[in-house]
Amino acid sequence: MHQNTHTVESMTSRQRVLAALRRDPVDRTPVCNPTSVATVELMDLVDAHFPEANRDPHKMARLAATSHTELGFDTVMPVFSIIQESSALGCKIQWEGKDNWPTVKMNEPIWLEPEDIAIPDNLCTHPDTKCVLDAIRILRKEFGDDVAIIGKTMGPWSMGYHCMGVERFLLMSLDDPDKTRRCLDKFKESTILFGQAQIDAGADALTLPDHATGDLVSGEYYERYLRDMHIEFTEELKIPLILHICGKTEDRMEYISQTGMAAFHYDSKNNPCNSMDICNHRISLVGNINNPQTLYSKGPEEVHAEVKENLEAGVQLVGPECAIPLQTSIENLKAIPAAVREWHKEQAARN
Amino acid sequence: MAELSDIANEFARGEIDEFIENEDERKEIIDLYAAASPDMQDIAATVLEGDNDKSDELTKQALDNGVTALTVMDDGLIAGMAIVGIKFRENFIFVPEVLACARAMKAGMAHIEPILSASGVEPIGRVLMGTVKGDLHDIGKNLCIMMLRGAGFVVIDLGVDTSPDDFLEAVDKENANLIGMSALLTTTMPNMGKTIELFIDEDKRDDVKFMVGGAPVTPEFADDMGADAYGDSAVECVEVAKSLLKKNASA
Ligand code: B12
Ligand SMILES: [Zn+2]
Numbered sequence: 001m002h003q004n005t006h007t008v009e010s011m012t013s014r015q016r017v018l019a020a021l022r023r024d025p026v027d028r029t030p031v032c033n034p035t036s037v038a039t040v041e042l043m044d045l046v047d048a049h050f051p052e053a054n055r056d057p058h059k060m061a062r063l064a065a066t067s068h069t070e071l072g073f074d075t076v077m078p079v080f081s082i083i084q085e086s087s088a089l090g091c092k093i094q095w096e097g098k099d100n101w102p103t104v105k106m107n108e109p110i111w112l113e114p115e116d117i118a119i120p121d122n123l124c125t126h127p128d129t130k131c132v133l134d135a136i137r138i139l140r141k142e143f144g145d146d147v148a149i150i151g152k153t154m155g156p157w158s159m160g161y162h163c164m165g166v167e168r169f170l171l172m173s174l175d176d177p178d179k180t181r182r183c184l185d186k187f188k189e190s191t192i193l194f195g196q197a198q199i200d201a202g203a204d205a206l207t208l209p210d211h212a213t214g215d216l217v218s219g220e221y222y223e224r225y226l227r228d229m230h231i232e233f234t235e236e237l238k239i240p241l242i243l244h245i246c247g248k249t250e251d252r253m254e255y256i257s258q259t260g261m262a263a264f265h266y267d268s269k270n271n272p273c274n275s276m277d278i279c280n281h282r283i284s285l286v287g288n289i290n291n292p293q294t295l296y297s298k299g300p301e302e303v304h305a306e307v308k309e310n311l312e313a314g315v316q317l318v319g320p321e322c323a324i325p326l327q328t329s330i331e332n333l334k335a336i337p338a339a340v341r342e343w344h345k346e347q348a349a350r351n
Numbered sequence: 352m353a354e355l356s357d358i359a360n361e362f363a364r365g366e367i368d369e370f371i372e373n374e375d376e377r378k379e380i381i382d383l384y385a386a387a388s389p390d391m392q393d394i395a396a397t398v399l400e401g402d403n404d405k406s407d408e409l410t411k412q413a414l415d416n417g418v419t420a421l422t423v424m425d426d427g428l429i430a431g432m433a434i435v436g437i438k439f440r441e442n443f444i445f446v447p448e449v450l451a452c453a454r455a456m457k458a459g460m461a462h463i464e465p466i467l468s469a470s471g472v473e474p475i476g477r478v479l480m481g482t483v484k485g486d487l488h489d490i491g492k493n494l495c496i497m498m499l500r501g502a503g504f505v506v507i508d509l510g511v512d513t514s515p516d517d518f519l520e521a522v523d524k525e526n527a528n529l530i531g532m533s534a535l536l537t538t539t540m541p542n543m544g545k546t547i548e549l550f551i552d553e554d555k556r557d558d559v560k561f562m563v564g565g566a567p568v569t570p571e572f573a574d575d576m577g578a579d580a581y582g583d584s585a586v587e588c589v590e591v592a593k594s595l596l597k598k599n600a601s602a
Contacts, residue, residue: 107489107510166490167493171454
């Protein structure tokens with residue numbers, strides 16, 4: 001089931017990640033978090049705390065770097081939240097403190113109708129978007145070609161939640177599909193503008209969160225509203241894209257596999273083997289170590305077991321299922337790359 | 352013992368037949384519908400279809416025809432939401448559909464509420480619901496509120512990012528006897544415990560019951576936080592609320 005690895009020369013982290021995103025052979029499975037590995041312990045370690053680490057490019061880069069330097073992951077990812085472009089668009093943000101993520105106040109929508117939606121050309125010169133671009137440049141300078149730098153640009157469905165309110169947006173999707181499509185079409189510009197700016201700044205791949213999850217909407221919804229738009233993104237943004245949808249998604253993985261995205265970042269609510277079967281090597285999988293029950297609440301041993309389950313299933317990149325809880329221990333996070341190395345050693349010995 | 356064929360409304364009959372699989376629940380729902388008049392079944396069906404214009408129209412018509420507000424609420428609107436809750440729990444429908452059904456229920460309740468409050472009919476309970484401090488996930492909490500209202504509770508929605516002080520202040524102001532807290536983040540779950548501690552410090556703990564929920568919350572965690580009960584879905588939230596208030600009354 002798993003890839004044949006023992007013939008591949010030793011790779012840099014960046015080569016390893018990019019190869020896995022293409023489903024090419026790798027020297028070992030890369031460890032990756034396309035969402036966020038920021039934790040309070042890591043913030044203390046490099047003196048880059050929330051909320052400033054979401055707004056100051058130096059702190060952002062410093063905190064992002066820890067995922068490679070401290071944890072031994074193959075990627076760095078400077079966008080810890082999902083609010084940077086929403087802030088630039090004028091959504092009210094609750095910045096919170098050191099021990100919580102910032103969020104959009106979705107019950108104070110900034111737009112109500114498709115006609116209201118206006119994505120300004122200068123979206124990426126706002127301090128909260130520019131911060132990400134600067135952080136990517138800093139990371140590129142620091143790591144050269146050694147480590148894969150992943151950026152993040154939010155998809156149109158998630159932007160609908162942020163700018164129009166979750167419930168309003170979901171009701172509209174049922175009442176008026178046409179109007180919903182017009183909204184998505186406009187939000188698309190934000191995804192592309194911010195994505196392209198991060199490519200220009202030096203990102204190797206982009207995470208594209210678009211929360212059309214099985215916890216909220218049907219699989220048929222994904223096909224109806226998002227599949228074709230996600231195909232368009234792969235044509236517009238010419239680096240590997242990693243779709244992120246947390247929650248239950250097995251019922252829509254078939255459609256997701258048709259998008260041409262490089263990878264899908266999947267949640268622990270989905271079984272690794274079933275998910276691999278559905279995706280059938282049309283898209284790489286990244287995931288799916290459980291956050292609240294395992295990484296946050298248990299120990300390295302349980303982390304090992306979940307990593308192994310993913311490796312046995314042939315999952316191409318291993319990592320946490322979504323942004324990890326901020327109080328997760330460094331010890332548990334380090335257990336992920338350790339478990340990957342151990343498993344590959346065992347495999348090599350067996351062959 | 353009522354049979355499915357005792358239900359006059361064809362749409363409601365079809366929904367029950369197709370979606371209510373659990374034996375006990377099926378029996379309960381069939382009894383509920385069979386005991387309701389055909390007009391009330393029609394109102395329940397408008398909720399099931401998420402048709403707010405129809406629900407508004409039929410509710411008004413029933414009240415004009417002299418049906419009591421309580422009957423319209425119990426046999427019509429609440430009966431409708433009972434099936435909606437089960438369909439959602441079993442993944443037959445998703446959040447947008449539930450929102451539409453709740454909107455239909457609300458359209459009917461707009462006629463019922465003024466009558467009930469004028470007549471001084473006691474609701475089955477007054478519940479405060481909020482997502483805890485630092486957390487802005489509110490979809491689950493809002494579905495719980497819809498189901499609680501759909502079951503006849505008066506619910507005061509404190510919204511998201513609700514601090515322990517906000518809960519404390521609201522409990523006096525609203526004269527509530529039950530508090531529901533929702534949390535979706537490991538970073539914010541401990542705020543459930545902090546809220547309960549504040550009530551203990553202020554000597555108010557015995558005045559209210561606490562129920563908690565949200566995807567990462569477990570029954571064990573609920574226990575650790577000192578909550579009275581845990582619920583894992585909106586349907587369970589209603590059951591838990593009913594049983595806590597029963598205990599309250601007998602205590
Ligand atoms: C939709 C969603 C969002 C939406 C929220 C929209 C909104 N207004 O609510 C958006 C995209 C904005 C979002 C943001 C974030 N999210 Co989020 N999100 C989710 C997701 C996919 C689904 C949650 C949901 O609404 N489910 C549907 C509802 C119906 O289910 P529910 O909430 O569990 O409620 C049901 C029951 O639990 C119960 N219930 C709920 N409350 C109560 C209360 C009582 C009293 C009772 C009895 C019962 C009860 O009844 C409900 C109905 O049946 C989950 C994934 C998951 N696996 O759960 C992640 C998840 C909750 N999010 C997560 C994260 C990390 C975030 C962010 C930090 C991301 C980031 N990097 O910025 C931010 C948080 C910002 C903040 N401070 O709040 C993590 C949390 C990890 C953790 N436990 O710490 C999760 C678990 C994803 C994951 N797999 O890791 N998110
Ligand atoms: Zn996620």
